[in-house]
Amino acid sequence: MSNVTLHPAVASKSPIVRRQFPRSDVVEIFQKPIFLAPMAGVTDTTFRVLVRELLDDDFKGLLMFSEMVSAAGVHYRNEKTLAMLRTVKEERPTAIQIFGSEPAICAEAAAYVEELGSTAVIDFNCGCPAPKIFKNGEGSALMKNPALLEKILSAIRRAVSLPISVKIRLGCNEINAVEVAKRAEAAGVDFIAVHGRTREQFYSGAANWEEIARVKAAVKVPVIANGDVRDFDSLDKILATTKADGVMIGRAAQGNPWLINRLLKYFLTGERLEPPTIAERAAVMRRHLQKIIFYKGERVGVCEMRAHAAWYTKGLAGGAELRNQFNRAETADDFLKIIEDINGR
DSSP: OOOOOOOOHTTTOOOOOOOOOSSSHHHHHHTSSSSEEOOOOSSSHHHHHHHTTTGGGTTTTOOOOEEEEHHHHTTTOOOOHHHHHHHGGGGGEEEEEOOOSOOOOOOOOHHHHHTTTTTSSEEEEEEEOOOHHHHTGGGGGGGOOOHHHHHHHHHHHHHSSOOOOEEEOSSSSSSSHHHHHHHHHHTTOOOOOOOOOBTTTTOOOOOOOHHHHHHHHHOSOOOOOOOOOHHHHHHHHHHHHHOOEEEEEEEGGGTTTTTTHHHHHHHHHHOOOOOHHHHHHHHHOOOOOHHHHHOOHHHHHHHHHHHHHHHHHSSTTHHHHHHHHHHHSSHHHHHEEEEHHHHOO
16 A cells, blocks of 8 residues: 555544444435446446436436446546546436455545545445456455455445445355355445355356345345346346345346336336337437537547447347447447437338
8 A cells, every 4th residue: 555645534543433223314225226236337427317317206316326436546546537436416316336455545535435525325346357356356356355345344434424335246256245245234334235146157147136135134234136137027036036125237227228217116116117119219329429428528428339329229120230330430420320210210
């Protein structure tokens, strides 16, 4: 660790304050318990604002999770890292997710984020399987070192007064999610999200909901189940199997930003909203393009929109050719012409 002066809340090493449980702000979070998962390269401000705009008015208070942000990047005040911490009022309330492997650095980053005043929750990543993250002992690598994870979460708990959460996997190679969840609870986290796969699986195979159920039974804090929820029926099944307090939607929301509203509506009212029509899908693509250019500029926006366009057109007739066209698009006008073609089908 560098000799950069740490935040006073970190340097003081004050004891963990055991607050009343459940906290009222956490209770409020779980009134709308269908969450958009943090996904690198996907859940940026553009996508979070878009998802929120597609929510019914009654659901606007839904908590949104950010992409993961490097604690070390915050520590060294990396410009690109700090830019990822900026949120806009149209997307709030938000949970900023940080990752790292050094307790003091992670605590300092959490304190910095809290002082910005733009987040409602500090989330910690213990689930990312990406090789670069894993090799640094971060993300899902921490599943192999529950004692270190507990130290990190304890340090964050001492440094901030906001609710804190952690997103874990079932394990690294072997399943140890119950032990990890118990240590996280002991460290003072307010809720836990569990992806029902090990790091070794990445995103292959079926999510193991039974193991998520074991975590739910082992801790008192709320548990969010994550993995393989794509529709109303899978939402029913994961809740019945895990008895979880909430559900987190990841890859199923890619190219499907209205899914969160449809699932939340079903969970709260039992109503099964129809999927979007082709015209509605094209309209949302257009809005997404306009927003990503607004936040990132045309050059970066068009480049990043190609991946989203591939997800939006999955399952459409002629989707492969549409994706080829989007990949060749270099301007916003190029994109809009292809979207109009979709709308005309």
